[in-house]
Amino acid sequence: MGCHLCEYYCAFAGTDGSDMARALKGIKINPRIKIEEKDGISFAVSCRHCREPLCVKGCITGALTVADGVITIDRDRCVSCYTCVLSCPYGAVSPSDDGAVQKCELCVKTAEGTPACVRGCPNNAIVFEERECAE
Amino acid sequence: MAMNYLYPEYEAARNYDRCITCRACERQCANGAHEYVEEADKMVCDDSKCVNCHRCVALCPTRALKIVKSGNTYKENTNWSGKIINELYRQAESGGVLLSGMGNPENFPVYFDKILINASQVTNPSIDPLREPMETKVSLGAKPRDIERDENGRIINNLPPQLSLSMPVMFSAMSYGSISYNAHESLARAAESLGILYNTGEGGLHEDFYKYGKNTVVQVASGRFGVHPEYLNSGMAIEIKIGQGAKPGIGGHLPGAKIVGDISRTRMIPEGSDAISPAPHHDIYSIEDLRQLVFSLKEATNYEKPVIVKIAAVHNVAVIASGIARSGADIIAIDGFRGGTGAAPTRIRDNVGIPIELALASTDKRLRDEGIRDNVSIVVGGSIRSSADIVKAVALGADCVYIATGALLALGCHLCRSCHSGLCNWGIATQVPELVKRLNPDMGYKRLVNLMTAWRHEIKEMMGGMGINSIESLKGNRLMLRGVGLNEKELAILGIRHAGE
Known part of the structure; x- marks a missing residue:
């Protein structure tokens, strides 16, 4: 419904604060999920966790890996070559504010496992479910 | 400016x-x-x-x-x-003319708040609803006066069509047009899940919702929007809407701007044309005329569906109800002056009609005095706010209650009373697609089911406290009620004693 709250919950999940107001006050957020809007339709774009991910294939240092179907990034290995940014067909990988790239990692490292965008969506528009991917 | x-x-x-x-x-x-x-x-x-x-x-x-x-x-x-x-x-x-949405907010007495419920102590045992069976099921419709037998002495089934509800609650009429598709879907799915009924209101029935027919009351109002044989046969009952508690004596007006796409098709009127419901039904000027419409509708549905006649609670409500009970109608719905609306002239909403508690008590008494109480079931609406209101209404003589404002609150309504603007931020009273989608029916219907489940538990607790294990035995049981701070006249009309008596 275009409230963009998922973006803010995503940004908050990336911090270690317990209070959103303190964590995000005065900060221009750079979330890993982004809302695309046109003609009254809004859509949340985040990593699709592809079965054959081009970003992982293209990663020159092995910073991006797939584990349990989730594509995660090892920030220490990333050299910010942005090959993944260019190769992702969904535009789901982006440069972060402090070197390395960032992408949705389904909150496996943050927000107690359930993606923060899913928990925060007031209309259950974003859901988290396992899907058998079509070949 | x-x-x-x-x-x-x-x-x-x-x-x-x-x-x-x-x-x-x-x-x-x-x-x-x-x-x-x-x-x-x-x-x-x-x-x-x-x-x-x-x-x-x-x-x-x-x-x-x-x-x-x-x-x-x-x-x-x-x-x-x-x-x-x-x-x-x-x-x-x-x-x-000043317009307002939702029900009368003015400082008139709320009689439900001046009535207290009884409980058992020592001399008669209370019942624990968690350990013993407790029946909240009700059956609405005319009940036969006599048992008829065939020549072999076997009982002939002469029971007119009945509505069976898991609890004495129905969602009352809100038209598709006045509320959104998603709001309607939430109500329909909740009714199905709960084993109760919802009401289409006067705007016809969207083709997607025919599948909820077993949980639907279809309404026929003065504008006759979207009424056709398939529609009449699609639900479990037909309601003739004569009046509405929020605006007795007044018709309805859904602006042409809201008559778009599916609403135009469902209402069977051209896009962009104002949907005007006349104040009266132009073919009803007497109880005899009403009887003709009741039987036309029964004829059209092969006498398989009970017919409800809904009126606003006004000064002579008991006499009018007596007429309706003799018109062939199976159920009378009475809507009190606190009842909600999408839009009403403020002066009408705030100054016309009478409290539902008094209307109910006097109607029930009148029909019993005339010996025709079993001709009809009584459904009351107009600001039933909690399970306690339901218990009090049943004890005052209602068979069932209608809930609308409460249901909308469960869907997110915050009673800002701006329904008539068409810009409901909660996706309820609007037809703007970007706003409608804010109400997710998957979430909405669950909230309605939660609310009714909670109320049902509370009704059982209160019944158990009174030592009653079936809601039918509470019906009209006014000895279970006492008034506080009411004068003699009010107590007499309500048919209850003062606390301490």
Whole structure:
């Protein structure tokens, strides 16, 4: 419904604060999920966790890996070559504010496992479910 | 405008220490009250556009917002209150009739709040509903007076068609048009899941919802919108709407702007044309005329569906109900003066009609005195707010209650009473697609089911306390009620004793 709250919950999940107001006050957020809007339709774009991910294939240092179907990034290995940014067909990988790239990692490292965008969506528009991917 | 007499009634108070300028408030306000000022990196609010619907408050992720009453005040005057002065200014400005949404908010007595429920002590045992069976099922419709037998002495089934409900509640009429597709879907799915009924209202039935027929009451109102044989046969009962508690004696007007796409098709009227429901049914000017419509509808549905006649609670309600009970109708629905609406003239809403508690008590008594109480079931609506109201209504003689405002609250309504603007921020009373989708029926129907499940538990607890294990044995059991702070006349009409008696 275009409230963009998922973006803010995503940004908050990336911090270690317990209070959103303190964590995000005065900060221009750079979330890993982004809302695309046109003609009254809004859509949340985040990593699709592809079965054959081009970003992982293209990663020159092995910073991006797939584990349990989730594509995660090892920030220490990333050299910010942005090959993944260019190769992702969904535009789901982006440069972060402090070197390395960032992408949705389904909150496996943050927000107690359930993606923060899913928990925060007031209309259950974003859901988290396992899907058998079509070949 | 060079001069504005009206100062905003409410202000959106923002705690700037907590605001992270996520702009959710701005994006979610269909009235355009909030705005982001780029240069200052700050949110601001035009309070004159705020309708106090709490959408921004509910969505603000940092609880930086709340709505407060604006402190602006006129010189104190109990006769010319600020509200009256403001309404007068508004009319001096516009020259128009004042419109309002939802039910009468004025300071009239709420009799339900002056009635207390009994409980068992020592001399008769209370019942624990968690350990013993407790029946909340009700059956609505005319009950036969006599047992008929065939020549072999076997009982002939002479029971007219009945509505079977898991609890004495139905969702009352709200038309598709006045409320959104998603709101209708939420009500229909909740009714199905709960084993109760919802009511289409007068706007016809969207083709997607025919599958909920077993949980549907279809309405025929004075505009006859969307009425055709398949429609009449699609539900479990047909309701003839004569009047509505929020606006007795007044018709309806759904603006042409809302008659778009599916609504136009469902109502069977051209797109963009105003949907005007006349004040009276132009073919009903007497009980005899009403009887003709009742039987026309029964004929059209092969005498398989009970017919409900819905009236507003007005001064002579008991006499009118007596007429209806003799017209062939199976169920009488009475809507009290607190009942909701999408739009009504404010003066009508706030000054016409009578309290449902008094209307119910006098109607039940009248029908019993005349020996025709079993001809009909009585359903009452008009601000049933809790399970306690239901228990009190049943004890005053109702078979079942109608709930609408309460159901909308469960769907997110915050009673801002701006339904008539068509810009409901909660996706309920609007047809704007971007707003409608804010109400997710998957979530909405669950909230309705939760509410009714909770109320059903509470009804059982109260029944258990009274030592009653079936809601049918509570019906009309006024000895279970006592009044507090009521005068002799009020007690006499309600048919109850004062507390302590």
